Amino acid sequence: MNAAEPQRAAGEAAQDLVLEIAGLEKTFNPGRSNAVPAISDLYLAVRPREFVSIIGPSGCGKSTLLRLVGGLIKPTGGELSVNGRTAGEARLNRDYGMVFQAAGLLDWRTALRNVELPLELMGWSKLRRRKRAKEMLELVDLGGFASHYPAELSGGMQQRVSIARALSFEPSLLLMDEPFGALDEMTREHMQAELLKIWRETATTVIFITHSIPEAVFLSTRVAVMSPRPARIAAELSIDLPERTPQTRDTEEFFRNVSLVRRTLRSVEGQ
Amino acid sequence: MKFLRGGAWLPPTVFGAGALGLWELVLWATDPEGFVLPRPSEIAIALGENISEVWVASRVTGFIIGSGLAGGVVLGAVAALIVIRFRTANETLTPLAVAINAIPIIALAPLFNNWLGITSPRSNQAVVVLLVFFPVFINTARGLSEVDDEQIELMQSYAASDWRIMRTVRIPNALPFFFTALRLVASLAVIAAIVVEYFGGRQDTLGNIITQNAQFTRYDVAWAAVVAGSLVGIALYFAALILERLVTGRYARATTAA
Ligand SMILES: Nc1ncnc2c1ncn2[C@@H]1O[C@H](COP(=O)(O)OP(=O)(O)OP(=O)(O)O)[C@@H](O)[C@H]1O
Ligand SMILES: [Mg+2]
Numbered sequence: 278m279n280a281a282e283p284q285r286a287a288g289e290a291a292q293d294l295v296l297e298i299a300g301l302e303k304t305f306n307p308g309r310s311n312a313v314p315a316i317s318d319l320y321l322a323v324r325p326r327e328f329v330s331i332i333g334p335s336g337c338g339k340s341t342l343l344r345l346v347g348g349l350i351k352p353t354g355g356e357l358s359v360n361g362r363t364a365g366e367a368r369l370n371r372d373y374g375m376v377f378q379a380a381g382l383l384d385w386r387t388a389l390r391n392v393e394l395p396l397e398l399m400g401w402s403k404l405r406r407r408k409r410a411k412e413m414l415e416l417v418d419l420g421g422f423a424s425h426y427p428a429e430l431s432g433g434m435q436q437r438v439s440i441a442r443a444l445s446f447e448p449s450l451l452l453m454d455e456p457f458g459a460l461d462e463m464t465r466e467h468m469q470a471e472l473l474k475i476w477r478e479t480a481t482t483v484i485f486i487t488h489s490i491p492e493a494v495f496l497s498t499r500v501a502v503m504s505p506r507p508a509r510i511a512a513e514l515s516i517d518l519p520e521r522t523p524q525t526r527d528t529e530e531f532f533r534n535v536s537l538v539r540r541t542l543r544s545v546e547g548q
Numbered sequence: 549m550k551f552l553r554g555g556a557w558l559p560p561t562v563f564g565a566g567a568l569g570l571w572e573l574v575l576w577a578t579d580p581e582g583f584v585l586p587r588p589s590e591i592a593i594a595l596g597e598n599i600s601e602v603w604v605a606s607r608v609t610g611f612i613i614g615s616g617l618a619g620g621v622v623l624g625a626v627a628a629l630i631v632i633r634f635r636t637a638n639e640t641l642t643p644l645a646v647a648i649n650a651i652p653i654i655a656l657a658p659l660f661n662n663w664l665g666i667t668s669p670r671s672n673q674a675v676v677v678l679l680v681f682f683p684v685f686i687n688t689a690r691g692l693s694e695v696d697d698e699q700i701e702l703m704q705s706y707a708a709s710d711w712r713i714m715r716t717v718r719i720p721n722a723l724p725f726f727f728t729a730l731r732l733v734a735s736l737a738v739i740a741a742i743v744v745e746y747f748g749g750r751q752d753t754l755g756n757i758i759t760q761n762a763q764f765t766r767y768d769v770a771w772a773a774v775v776a777g778s779l780v781g782i783a784l785y786f787a788a789l790i791l792e793r794l795v796t797g798r799y800a801r802a803t804t805a806a
Contacts, residue, residue: 385720
Protein backbone atom coordinates (compact mmCIF):
# COMPACT_ATOMS: atom_id res chain seq x y z
CA MET A 278 0.00 0.00 0.00
CA ASN A 279 2.98 2.26 -0.36
CA ALA A 280 1.99 5.04 -2.74
CA ALA A 281 5.61 5.85 -3.43
CA GLU A 282 6.20 2.43 -4.92
CA PRO A 283 6.27 3.08 -8.69
CA GLN A 284 4.78 -0.26 -9.79
CA ARG A 285 1.83 0.20 -7.52
CA ALA A 286 1.18 3.69 -8.81
CA ALA A 287 1.20 2.45 -12.39
CA GLY A 288 -1.30 -0.27 -11.50
CA GLU A 289 -3.62 2.22 -9.89
CA ALA A 290 -3.45 4.53 -12.86
CA ALA A 291 -4.55 1.68 -15.13
CA GLN A 292 -7.52 1.05 -12.88
CA ASP A 293 -8.86 4.48 -13.60
CA LEU A 294 -10.00 3.04 -16.91
CA VAL A 295 -12.87 0.60 -17.09
CA LEU A 296 -11.70 -0.57 -20.49
CA GLU A 297 -8.33 -0.26 -22.12
CA ILE A 298 -7.65 -1.69 -25.56
CA ALA A 299 -4.33 -1.36 -27.35
CA GLY A 300 -3.36 -2.80 -30.73
CA LEU A 301 -6.18 -5.34 -30.62
CA GLU A 302 -6.24 -7.96 -33.40
CA LYS A 303 -8.85 -10.55 -34.23
CA THR A 304 -8.69 -12.86 -37.22
CA PHE A 305 -11.25 -15.65 -37.55
CA ASN A 306 -9.85 -18.98 -38.79
CA PRO A 307 -6.27 -17.67 -38.73
CA GLY A 308 -3.79 -19.30 -41.08
CA ARG A 309 -6.49 -20.94 -43.16
CA SER A 310 -7.75 -20.10 -46.63
CA ASN A 311 -11.01 -18.80 -45.14
CA ALA A 312 -9.28 -16.47 -42.68
CA VAL A 313 -11.29 -13.31 -41.90
CA PRO A 314 -9.34 -10.39 -40.47
CA ALA A 315 -12.14 -8.74 -38.48
CA ILE A 316 -10.25 -6.34 -36.23
CA SER A 317 -6.80 -4.90 -36.68
CA ASP A 318 -4.75 -2.45 -34.60
CA LEU A 319 -7.70 -1.17 -32.58
CA TYR A 320 -7.24 1.27 -29.70
CA LEU A 321 -9.94 2.38 -27.29
CA ALA A 322 -10.05 3.58 -23.70
CA VAL A 323 -13.20 4.04 -21.65
CA ARG A 324 -13.38 5.82 -18.30
CA PRO A 325 -15.88 5.03 -15.55
CA ARG A 326 -19.41 6.38 -16.13
CA GLU A 327 -18.84 7.11 -19.78
CA PHE A 328 -21.49 6.25 -22.35
CA VAL A 329 -19.59 5.29 -25.50
CA SER A 330 -21.44 4.47 -28.70
CA ILE A 331 -19.74 2.51 -31.44
CA ILE A 332 -20.93 3.08 -34.94
CA GLY A 333 -19.55 1.76 -38.21
CA PRO A 334 -20.26 0.16 -41.59
CA SER A 335 -22.27 -3.06 -41.59
CA GLY A 336 -20.16 -6.17 -41.04
CA CYS A 337 -17.09 -4.19 -39.95
CA GLY A 338 -16.61 -6.03 -36.67
CA LYS A 339 -18.68 -4.21 -34.04
CA SER A 340 -20.22 -7.34 -32.57
CA THR A 341 -16.84 -9.01 -32.69
CA LEU A 342 -15.36 -6.15 -30.66
CA LEU A 343 -18.12 -6.50 -28.07
CA ARG A 344 -17.55 -10.27 -27.81
CA LEU A 345 -13.84 -9.67 -27.34
CA VAL A 346 -14.50 -7.13 -24.59
CA GLY A 347 -16.97 -9.55 -22.99
CA GLY A 348 -14.37 -12.31 -22.96
CA LEU A 349 -16.60 -14.58 -25.06
CA ILE A 350 -13.93 -14.94 -27.74
CA LYS A 351 -10.17 -14.53 -27.53
CA PRO A 352 -8.16 -11.92 -29.47
CA THR A 353 -5.40 -13.07 -31.78
CA GLY A 354 -3.21 -10.20 -30.65
CA GLY A 355 -2.95 -6.96 -28.69
CA GLU A 356 -3.93 -5.91 -25.18
CA LEU A 357 -7.38 -5.73 -23.66
CA SER A 358 -8.02 -5.08 -20.00
CA VAL A 359 -11.24 -4.55 -18.08
CA ASN A 360 -10.87 -2.99 -14.65
CA GLY A 361 -7.22 -4.02 -14.80
CA ARG A 362 -8.02 -7.69 -15.54
CA THR A 363 -8.09 -9.73 -18.72
CA ALA A 364 -11.49 -10.00 -20.41
CA GLY A 365 -11.74 -13.67 -19.43
CA GLU A 366 -11.04 -12.91 -15.77
CA ALA A 367 -13.50 -10.03 -15.84
CA ARG A 368 -16.13 -12.36 -17.26
CA LEU A 369 -15.56 -14.88 -14.49
CA ASN A 370 -15.70 -11.95 -12.05
CA ARG A 371 -19.06 -11.04 -13.59
CA ASP A 372 -18.08 -7.52 -14.52
CA TYR A 373 -20.39 -7.51 -17.53
CA GLY A 374 -24.02 -7.08 -18.22
CA MET A 375 -24.82 -7.90 -21.83
CA VAL A 376 -27.84 -6.95 -23.92
CA PHE A 377 -28.26 -8.17 -27.49
CA GLN A 378 -30.57 -7.17 -30.30
CA ALA A 379 -32.82 -10.12 -29.47
CA ALA A 380 -34.00 -9.89 -25.88
CA GLY A 381 -32.89 -13.50 -25.34
CA LEU A 382 -35.29 -14.18 -22.49
CA LEU A 383 -35.94 -17.75 -21.43
CA ASP A 384 -39.48 -18.43 -22.67
CA TRP A 385 -40.32 -20.75 -19.80
CA ARG A 386 -39.47 -18.22 -17.10
CA THR A 387 -41.61 -15.29 -15.99
CA ALA A 388 -40.24 -11.77 -16.38
CA LEU A 389 -39.29 -11.81 -12.70
CA ARG A 390 -37.46 -15.12 -12.92
CA ASN A 391 -35.65 -13.97 -16.06
CA VAL A 392 -34.31 -10.98 -14.16
CA GLU A 393 -33.37 -13.30 -11.30
CA LEU A 394 -31.32 -15.55 -13.58
CA PRO A 395 -27.89 -13.93 -13.18
CA LEU A 396 -28.48 -13.51 -9.44
CA GLU A 397 -29.35 -17.19 -9.20
CA LEU A 398 -26.06 -18.06 -10.89
CA MET A 399 -24.27 -15.82 -8.43
CA GLY A 400 -25.74 -17.72 -5.52
CA TRP A 401 -27.96 -14.99 -4.09
CA SER A 402 -30.59 -16.21 -1.63
CA LYS A 403 -34.08 -16.53 -3.01
CA LEU A 404 -35.44 -13.73 -0.85
CA ARG A 405 -32.70 -11.30 -1.78
CA ARG A 406 -32.81 -11.95 -5.51
CA ARG A 407 -36.59 -11.74 -5.62
CA LYS A 408 -36.46 -8.36 -3.94
CA ARG A 409 -33.78 -7.09 -6.29
CA ALA A 410 -35.51 -8.43 -9.40
CA LYS A 411 -38.70 -6.63 -8.36
CA GLU A 412 -36.78 -3.38 -7.91
CA MET A 413 -35.19 -3.79 -11.34
CA LEU A 414 -38.56 -4.40 -13.00
CA GLU A 415 -39.84 -1.23 -11.30
CA LEU A 416 -36.85 0.63 -12.70
CA VAL A 417 -37.80 -0.32 -16.26
CA ASP A 418 -41.50 0.41 -15.56
CA LEU A 419 -42.56 -3.22 -15.63
CA GLY A 420 -43.46 -3.62 -11.97
CA GLY A 421 -46.89 -4.92 -12.90
CA PHE A 422 -45.60 -7.57 -15.27
CA ALA A 423 -43.45 -9.66 -12.94
CA SER A 424 -45.46 -12.82 -13.38
CA HIS A 425 -45.90 -12.51 -17.15
CA TYR A 426 -44.13 -14.85 -19.54
CA PRO A 427 -42.10 -13.40 -22.45
CA ALA A 428 -44.79 -14.57 -24.90
CA GLU A 429 -47.20 -12.27 -23.07
CA LEU A 430 -44.97 -9.17 -23.45
CA SER A 431 -44.38 -6.86 -26.43
CA GLY A 432 -40.96 -6.64 -28.08
CA GLY A 433 -40.15 -3.41 -26.27
CA MET A 434 -41.21 -4.85 -22.91
CA GLN A 435 -39.07 -7.92 -23.49
CA GLN A 436 -36.09 -5.73 -24.25
CA ARG A 437 -36.70 -3.80 -21.03
CA VAL A 438 -36.74 -7.07 -19.09
CA SER A 439 -33.46 -7.93 -20.77
CA ILE A 440 -31.99 -4.59 -19.65
CA ALA A 441 -33.28 -5.10 -16.12
CA ARG A 442 -31.61 -8.50 -16.14
CA ALA A 443 -28.30 -7.06 -17.33
CA LEU A 444 -28.38 -4.37 -14.63
CA SER A 445 -29.62 -6.54 -11.78
CA PHE A 446 -26.19 -7.44 -10.45
CA GLU A 447 -24.74 -3.95 -10.93
CA PRO A 448 -22.08 -4.89 -13.48
CA SER A 449 -19.34 -2.33 -13.83
CA LEU A 450 -19.67 -2.45 -17.61
CA LEU A 451 -22.85 -2.68 -19.65
CA LEU A 452 -22.28 -4.06 -23.17
CA MET A 453 -25.15 -3.47 -25.58
CA ASP A 454 -25.23 -4.73 -29.17
CA GLU A 455 -27.96 -2.89 -31.12
CA PRO A 456 -30.39 -3.44 -28.26
CA PHE A 457 -33.12 -1.31 -29.82
CA GLY A 458 -32.51 -2.38 -33.42
CA ALA A 459 -35.68 -4.46 -33.63
CA LEU A 460 -38.00 -1.83 -32.13
CA ASP A 461 -40.26 0.68 -33.84
CA GLU A 462 -39.28 4.35 -33.77
CA MET A 463 -41.61 5.41 -30.92
CA THR A 464 -40.68 2.51 -28.65
CA ARG A 465 -37.07 3.11 -29.52
CA GLU A 466 -37.13 6.74 -28.39
CA HIS A 467 -38.93 5.77 -25.23
CA MET A 468 -36.32 3.10 -24.52
CA GLN A 469 -33.50 5.56 -25.13
CA ALA A 470 -34.91 7.93 -22.54
CA GLU A 471 -35.34 5.01 -20.18
CA LEU A 472 -31.77 3.85 -20.70
CA LEU A 473 -30.40 7.34 -20.02
CA LYS A 474 -32.41 7.50 -16.81
CA ILE A 475 -31.04 4.14 -15.70
CA TRP A 476 -27.52 5.10 -16.68
CA ARG A 477 -27.72 8.25 -14.52
CA GLU A 478 -29.26 6.39 -11.59
CA THR A 479 -26.94 3.39 -11.55
CA ALA A 480 -23.52 4.84 -12.33
CA THR A 481 -22.66 2.14 -14.86
CA THR A 482 -20.35 2.50 -17.81
CA VAL A 483 -21.98 1.71 -21.13
CA ILE A 484 -20.60 0.53 -24.47
CA PHE A 485 -23.41 0.75 -26.97
CA ILE A 486 -23.37 -0.50 -30.56
CA THR A 487 -25.85 1.02 -32.96
CA HIS A 488 -26.53 1.66 -36.63
CA SER A 489 -28.47 4.81 -35.87
CA ILE A 490 -26.55 8.08 -35.83
CA PRO A 491 -29.27 10.06 -33.98
CA GLU A 492 -29.44 7.31 -31.39
CA ALA A 493 -25.67 7.43 -30.88
CA VAL A 494 -25.72 11.22 -30.53
CA PHE A 495 -28.69 11.32 -28.20
CA LEU A 496 -27.30 8.74 -25.79
CA SER A 497 -23.56 9.11 -25.76
CA THR A 498 -20.91 11.15 -24.10
CA ARG A 499 -18.61 9.92 -26.85
CA VAL A 500 -19.07 8.30 -30.27
CA ALA A 501 -16.38 6.03 -31.67
CA VAL A 502 -16.50 5.51 -35.44
CA MET A 503 -15.16 2.24 -36.78
CA SER A 504 -13.50 1.76 -40.17
CA PRO A 505 -14.57 -0.96 -42.63
CA ARG A 506 -13.12 -4.41 -42.02
CA PRO A 507 -10.52 -5.07 -40.70
CA ALA A 508 -11.85 -2.59 -38.20
CA ARG A 509 -10.10 -0.05 -36.07
CA ILE A 510 -11.44 3.04 -34.35
CA ALA A 511 -11.07 5.63 -37.10
CA ALA A 512 -12.41 8.64 -35.21
CA GLU A 513 -13.75 9.58 -31.79
CA LEU A 514 -16.16 12.44 -31.24
CA SER A 515 -17.17 13.91 -27.90
CA ILE A 516 -20.84 14.75 -27.77
CA ASP A 517 -21.65 17.86 -25.76
CA LEU A 518 -25.33 18.37 -25.28
CA PRO A 519 -26.56 20.68 -22.52
CA GLU A 520 -29.37 18.27 -21.69
CA ARG A 521 -30.95 15.12 -23.10
CA THR A 522 -34.74 15.32 -23.10
CA PRO A 523 -37.23 14.53 -25.89
CA GLN A 524 -36.94 18.19 -26.91
CA THR A 525 -33.18 17.82 -27.37
CA ARG A 526 -33.79 15.97 -30.62
CA ASP A 527 -35.15 19.16 -32.20
CA THR A 528 -32.29 21.46 -31.20
CA GLU A 529 -29.67 23.03 -33.42
CA GLU A 530 -27.00 21.49 -31.17
CA PHE A 531 -28.34 17.99 -31.76
CA PHE A 532 -28.48 18.35 -35.55
CA ARG A 533 -24.96 19.76 -35.61
CA ASN A 534 -23.67 16.67 -33.78
CA VAL A 535 -25.67 14.30 -35.96
CA SER A 536 -24.29 15.77 -39.17
CA LEU A 537 -20.77 15.77 -37.73
CA VAL A 538 -21.01 12.05 -36.98
CA ARG A 539 -22.58 11.42 -40.38
CA ARG A 540 -19.79 13.23 -42.21
CA THR A 541 -17.15 11.37 -40.21
CA LEU A 542 -18.77 8.02 -40.95
CA ARG A 543 -18.97 8.87 -44.63
CA SER A 544 -15.32 9.87 -44.85
CA VAL A 545 -14.33 6.69 -43.00
CA GLU A 546 -16.38 4.53 -45.35
CA GLY A 547 -14.92 6.32 -48.37
CA GLN A 548 -11.34 5.52 -47.40
CA MET B 549 -55.56 -28.07 -19.07
CA LYS B 550 -57.82 -27.47 -21.97
CA PHE B 551 -58.32 -31.11 -22.85
CA LEU B 552 -59.67 -31.83 -19.36
CA ARG B 553 -62.38 -29.22 -19.67
CA GLY B 554 -65.82 -30.41 -20.66
CA GLY B 555 -66.11 -28.46 -23.90
CA ALA B 556 -63.09 -30.11 -25.50
CA TRP B 557 -64.57 -33.56 -25.02
CA LEU B 558 -67.75 -32.88 -26.88
CA PRO B 559 -66.71 -32.69 -30.57
CA PRO B 560 -64.56 -35.86 -30.62
CA THR B 561 -67.17 -37.76 -28.61
CA VAL B 562 -69.96 -36.76 -30.96
CA PHE B 563 -67.76 -37.55 -33.96
CA GLY B 564 -66.72 -40.94 -32.55
CA ALA B 565 -70.28 -41.92 -31.71
CA GLY B 566 -71.42 -40.81 -35.17
CA ALA B 567 -68.69 -42.83 -36.89
CA LEU B 568 -69.55 -45.95 -34.86
CA GLY B 569 -73.24 -45.48 -35.66
CA LEU B 570 -72.49 -45.15 -39.37
CA TRP B 571 -70.25 -48.23 -39.27
CA GLU B 572 -73.03 -50.21 -37.58
CA LEU B 573 -75.63 -48.98 -40.06
CA VAL B 574 -73.65 -49.58 -43.25
CA LEU B 575 -72.67 -53.12 -42.25
CA TRP B 576 -76.19 -53.88 -41.09
CA ALA B 577 -77.40 -52.96 -44.57
CA THR B 578 -74.65 -54.49 -46.72
CA ASP B 579 -73.04 -57.37 -44.84
CA PRO B 580 -75.57 -58.89 -42.44
CA GLU B 581 -73.34 -61.95 -41.81
CA GLY B 582 -70.55 -59.73 -40.51
CA PHE B 583 -68.13 -61.77 -42.59
CA VAL B 584 -65.76 -59.03 -43.74
CA LEU B 585 -66.03 -56.70 -40.79
CA PRO B 586 -67.97 -57.25 -37.57
CA ARG B 587 -70.34 -54.54 -36.44
CA PRO B 588 -69.42 -52.42 -33.37
CA SER B 589 -72.23 -54.09 -31.44
CA GLU B 590 -70.82 -57.52 -32.24
CA ILE B 591 -67.37 -56.44 -31.15
CA ALA B 592 -68.82 -55.09 -27.92
CA ILE B 593 -70.59 -58.39 -27.25
CA ALA B 594 -67.42 -60.38 -28.03
CA LEU B 595 -65.49 -58.14 -25.70
CA GLY B 596 -68.04 -58.75 -22.96
CA GLU B 597 -67.99 -62.51 -23.43
CA ASN B 598 -64.20 -62.74 -23.42
CA ILE B 599 -63.55 -59.98 -20.96
CA SER B 600 -61.46 -62.00 -18.51
CA GLU B 601 -59.20 -63.39 -21.26
CA VAL B 602 -58.82 -59.94 -22.87
CA TRP B 603 -58.19 -58.34 -19.49
CA VAL B 604 -55.39 -60.77 -18.62
CA ALA B 605 -53.87 -60.31 -22.10
CA SER B 606 -54.13 -56.53 -21.83
CA ARG B 607 -52.18 -56.67 -18.61
CA VAL B 608 -49.49 -58.95 -20.04
CA THR B 609 -49.11 -56.90 -23.22
CA GLY B 610 -49.57 -53.66 -21.28
CA PHE B 611 -46.64 -54.60 -19.08
CA ILE B 612 -44.44 -55.14 -22.15
CA ILE B 613 -45.60 -51.81 -23.58
CA GLY B 614 -45.14 -49.89 -20.34
CA SER B 615 -41.76 -51.31 -19.43
CA GLY B 616 -40.43 -51.14 -22.99
CA LEU B 617 -41.68 -47.57 -23.31
CA ALA B 618 -40.13 -46.50 -20.03
CA GLY B 619 -36.82 -48.18 -20.88
CA GLY B 620 -36.63 -46.71 -24.38
CA VAL B 621 -37.61 -43.22 -23.24
CA VAL B 622 -35.08 -43.14 -20.42
CA LEU B 623 -32.31 -44.55 -22.61
CA GLY B 624 -33.11 -42.16 -25.46
CA ALA B 625 -33.19 -39.10 -23.24
CA VAL B 626 -30.02 -40.04 -21.36
CA ALA B 627 -28.18 -40.81 -24.61
CA ALA B 628 -29.21 -37.41 -25.99
CA LEU B 629 -27.96 -35.67 -22.83
CA ILE B 630 -24.61 -37.45 -23.00
CA VAL B 631 -24.08 -36.81 -26.69
CA ILE B 632 -24.95 -33.11 -26.43
CA ARG B 633 -23.03 -32.62 -23.22
CA PHE B 634 -19.83 -34.11 -24.58
CA ARG B 635 -19.96 -32.97 -28.16
CA THR B 636 -22.13 -30.06 -29.00
CA ALA B 637 -21.73 -30.45 -32.76
CA ASN B 638 -24.02 -33.26 -33.80
CA GLU B 639 -23.45 -33.30 -37.54
CA THR B 640 -22.05 -36.85 -37.42
CA LEU B 641 -24.57 -37.97 -34.82
CA THR B 642 -27.73 -37.27 -36.76
CA PRO B 643 -26.81 -39.26 -39.92
CA LEU B 644 -25.72 -42.14 -37.70
CA ALA B 645 -29.00 -42.14 -35.81
CA VAL B 646 -30.92 -41.93 -39.07
CA ALA B 647 -28.98 -44.89 -40.48
CA ILE B 648 -29.65 -47.05 -37.43
CA ASN B 649 -33.25 -45.90 -37.43
CA ALA B 650 -33.59 -47.15 -41.01
CA ILE B 651 -33.21 -50.76 -39.80
CA PRO B 652 -36.72 -52.28 -39.77
CA ILE B 653 -36.66 -53.07 -36.07
CA ILE B 654 -39.96 -54.95 -35.93
CA ALA B 655 -38.59 -57.28 -38.60
CA LEU B 656 -35.91 -58.26 -36.11
CA ALA B 657 -38.49 -59.72 -33.71
CA PRO B 658 -37.94 -63.38 -34.73
CA LEU B 659 -34.20 -62.89 -34.27
CA PHE B 660 -34.72 -61.42 -30.82
CA ASN B 661 -36.94 -64.38 -30.03
CA ASN B 662 -34.03 -66.68 -30.86
CA TRP B 663 -31.53 -64.68 -28.83
CA LEU B 664 -33.55 -63.97 -25.74
CA GLY B 665 -35.99 -66.89 -25.63
CA ILE B 666 -39.39 -66.96 -27.30
CA THR B 667 -41.49 -67.08 -24.14
CA SER B 668 -39.40 -64.56 -22.27
CA PRO B 669 -40.78 -61.01 -22.14
CA ARG B 670 -37.20 -59.82 -22.74
CA SER B 671 -37.32 -60.22 -26.50
CA ASN B 672 -40.62 -58.32 -26.73
CA GLN B 673 -39.32 -55.59 -24.46
CA ALA B 674 -36.11 -55.34 -26.48
CA VAL B 675 -38.02 -54.59 -29.69
CA VAL B 676 -40.20 -51.97 -27.97
CA VAL B 677 -37.16 -50.36 -26.33
CA LEU B 678 -35.31 -50.14 -29.63
CA LEU B 679 -38.28 -48.74 -31.48
CA VAL B 680 -38.95 -46.13 -28.81
CA PHE B 681 -35.31 -45.19 -28.36
CA PHE B 682 -34.63 -43.38 -31.65
CA PRO B 683 -37.50 -40.91 -31.88
CA VAL B 684 -36.87 -39.90 -28.27
CA PHE B 685 -33.12 -39.69 -28.80
CA ILE B 686 -33.28 -37.63 -31.99
CA ASN B 687 -35.99 -35.25 -30.79
CA THR B 688 -34.41 -34.66 -27.41
CA ALA B 689 -30.97 -34.13 -28.96
CA ARG B 690 -32.47 -31.56 -31.32
CA GLY B 691 -34.17 -29.75 -28.46
CA LEU B 692 -30.94 -29.72 -26.46
CA SER B 693 -28.88 -28.33 -29.33
CA GLU B 694 -31.32 -25.95 -31.01
CA VAL B 695 -30.70 -23.17 -28.53
CA ASP B 696 -30.09 -19.51 -29.39
CA ASP B 697 -26.37 -18.73 -29.60
CA GLU B 698 -27.07 -15.49 -27.78
CA GLN B 699 -28.67 -17.32 -24.90
CA ILE B 700 -25.55 -19.44 -24.53
CA GLU B 701 -23.29 -16.38 -24.77
CA LEU B 702 -25.42 -14.65 -22.19
CA MET B 703 -25.00 -17.56 -19.79
CA GLN B 704 -21.26 -17.55 -20.45
CA SER B 705 -21.17 -13.84 -19.69
CA TYR B 706 -22.51 -14.79 -16.24
CA ALA B 707 -19.64 -17.29 -15.98
CA ALA B 708 -22.08 -20.22 -16.00
CA SER B 709 -20.58 -23.70 -16.32
CA ASP B 710 -21.49 -26.02 -19.22
CA TRP B 711 -23.48 -28.17 -16.85
CA ARG B 712 -25.34 -25.16 -15.52
CA ILE B 713 -26.15 -24.09 -19.10
CA MET B 714 -27.44 -27.60 -19.70
CA ARG B 715 -29.77 -27.42 -16.70
CA THR B 716 -30.92 -23.86 -17.09
CA VAL B 717 -31.20 -23.45 -20.86
CA ARG B 718 -30.82 -26.67 -22.82
CA ILE B 719 -32.99 -29.07 -20.84
CA PRO B 720 -35.99 -26.71 -20.50
CA ASN B 721 -35.62 -25.90 -24.19
CA ALA B 722 -35.70 -29.62 -25.03
CA LEU B 723 -38.83 -30.43 -22.99
CA PRO B 724 -41.39 -29.66 -25.73
CA PHE B 725 -39.34 -31.72 -28.21
CA PHE B 726 -39.12 -34.56 -25.71
CA PHE B 727 -42.84 -34.59 -25.02
CA THR B 728 -43.70 -34.51 -28.72
CA ALA B 729 -41.58 -37.65 -29.09
CA LEU B 730 -43.18 -39.18 -26.01
CA ARG B 731 -46.69 -38.83 -27.44
CA LEU B 732 -45.48 -40.31 -30.72
CA VAL B 733 -43.78 -43.34 -29.17
CA ALA B 734 -46.70 -44.02 -26.82
CA SER B 735 -48.70 -45.30 -29.82
CA LEU B 736 -45.63 -46.74 -31.52
CA ALA B 737 -44.93 -48.91 -28.47
CA VAL B 738 -48.43 -50.41 -28.60
CA ILE B 739 -48.05 -51.31 -32.28
CA ALA B 740 -44.59 -52.77 -31.72
CA ALA B 741 -45.60 -54.90 -28.74
CA ILE B 742 -48.64 -56.41 -30.47
CA VAL B 743 -46.87 -57.06 -33.78
CA VAL B 744 -44.03 -58.83 -31.97
CA GLU B 745 -46.62 -61.10 -30.37
CA TYR B 746 -47.76 -62.15 -33.86
CA PHE B 747 -44.46 -64.02 -34.15
CA GLY B 748 -45.37 -66.39 -31.33
CA GLY B 749 -44.47 -66.61 -27.67
CA ARG B 750 -46.88 -66.70 -24.75
CA GLN B 751 -50.55 -67.51 -25.30
CA ASP B 752 -52.05 -64.88 -23.02
CA THR B 753 -51.23 -61.76 -25.08
CA LEU B 754 -53.30 -59.38 -27.18
CA GLY B 755 -51.25 -60.22 -30.27
CA ASN B 756 -51.90 -63.90 -29.81
CA ILE B 757 -55.64 -63.41 -29.27
CA ILE B 758 -55.77 -61.46 -32.55
CA THR B 759 -53.85 -64.04 -34.63
CA GLN B 760 -55.56 -67.09 -33.12
CA ASN B 761 -59.10 -65.75 -33.53
CA ALA B 762 -58.44 -64.35 -36.98
CA GLN B 763 -57.28 -67.81 -38.03
CA PHE B 764 -60.58 -69.34 -36.93
CA THR B 765 -62.60 -66.48 -38.46
CA ARG B 766 -63.73 -65.30 -35.05
CA TYR B 767 -63.16 -61.72 -36.18
CA ASP B 768 -65.33 -60.22 -33.47
CA VAL B 769 -63.01 -61.55 -30.75
CA ALA B 770 -59.92 -60.46 -32.70
CA TRP B 771 -61.44 -57.00 -32.95
CA ALA B 772 -62.19 -56.98 -29.23
CA ALA B 773 -58.45 -57.43 -28.61
CA VAL B 774 -57.70 -54.63 -31.08
CA VAL B 775 -60.07 -52.40 -29.11
CA ALA B 776 -58.24 -53.30 -25.90
CA GLY B 777 -54.93 -52.41 -27.56
CA SER B 778 -56.34 -49.06 -28.70
CA LEU B 779 -57.52 -48.30 -25.18
CA VAL B 780 -54.03 -48.98 -23.84
CA GLY B 781 -52.62 -46.64 -26.53
CA ILE B 782 -55.12 -43.88 -25.78
CA ALA B 783 -54.45 -44.17 -22.04
CA LEU B 784 -50.70 -43.86 -22.62
CA TYR B 785 -51.18 -40.90 -24.95
CA PHE B 786 -53.19 -39.03 -22.35
CA ALA B 787 -50.75 -40.00 -19.61
CA ALA B 788 -48.00 -38.41 -21.72
CA LEU B 789 -50.13 -35.32 -22.31
CA ILE B 790 -50.92 -34.91 -18.61
CA LEU B 791 -47.27 -35.39 -17.70
CA GLU B 792 -46.32 -32.70 -20.22
CA ARG B 793 -48.81 -30.22 -18.80
CA LEU B 794 -47.70 -30.98 -15.25
CA VAL B 795 -44.06 -30.35 -16.15
CA THR B 796 -44.40 -27.34 -18.43
CA GLY B 797 -47.35 -25.90 -16.52
CA ARG B 798 -48.41 -22.33 -16.99
CA TYR B 799 -45.62 -21.58 -19.45
CA ALA B 800 -47.23 -23.87 -22.02
CA ARG B 801 -50.52 -22.04 -21.63
CA ALA B 802 -48.78 -18.64 -21.89
CA THR B 803 -47.18 -19.58 -25.20
CA THR B 804 -50.34 -21.07 -26.68
CA ALA B 805 -52.41 -18.11 -25.50
CA ALA B 806 -50.15 -15.59 -27.23
N1 LIG C 1 -17.36 -16.88 -35.91
C1 LIG C 1 -16.96 -16.27 -37.04
N2 LIG C 1 -16.22 -16.94 -37.95
C2 LIG C 1 -15.80 -16.33 -39.07
N3 LIG C 1 -16.06 -15.06 -39.38
C3 LIG C 1 -16.78 -14.34 -38.52
C4 LIG C 1 -17.27 -14.90 -37.31
N4 LIG C 1 -17.97 -13.95 -36.64
C5 LIG C 1 -17.91 -12.86 -37.43
N5 LIG C 1 -17.20 -13.08 -38.55
C6 LIG C 1 -16.90 -12.09 -39.60
O1 LIG C 1 -16.31 -10.97 -39.02
C7 LIG C 1 -16.79 -9.79 -39.62
C8 LIG C 1 -17.35 -8.86 -38.58
O2 LIG C 1 -18.53 -9.43 -38.04
P1 LIG C 1 -19.40 -8.69 -36.93
O3 LIG C 1 -20.57 -9.53 -36.63
O4 LIG C 1 -18.51 -8.32 -35.81
O5 LIG C 1 -19.83 -7.38 -37.72
P2 LIG C 1 -20.81 -6.22 -37.23
O6 LIG C 1 -20.07 -4.95 -37.38
O7 LIG C 1 -21.37 -6.52 -35.90
O8 LIG C 1 -21.92 -6.33 -38.34
P3 LIG C 1 -23.44 -5.79 -38.26
O9 LIG C 1 -23.36 -4.32 -38.44
O10 LIG C 1 -24.10 -6.45 -39.41
O11 LIG C 1 -23.99 -6.22 -36.93
C9 LIG C 1 -17.81 -10.21 -40.66
O12 LIG C 1 -17.19 -10.17 -41.91
C10 LIG C 1 -18.16 -11.61 -40.27
O13 LIG C 1 -18.45 -12.36 -41.42
MG1 LIG D 1 -23.36 -6.95 -35.20
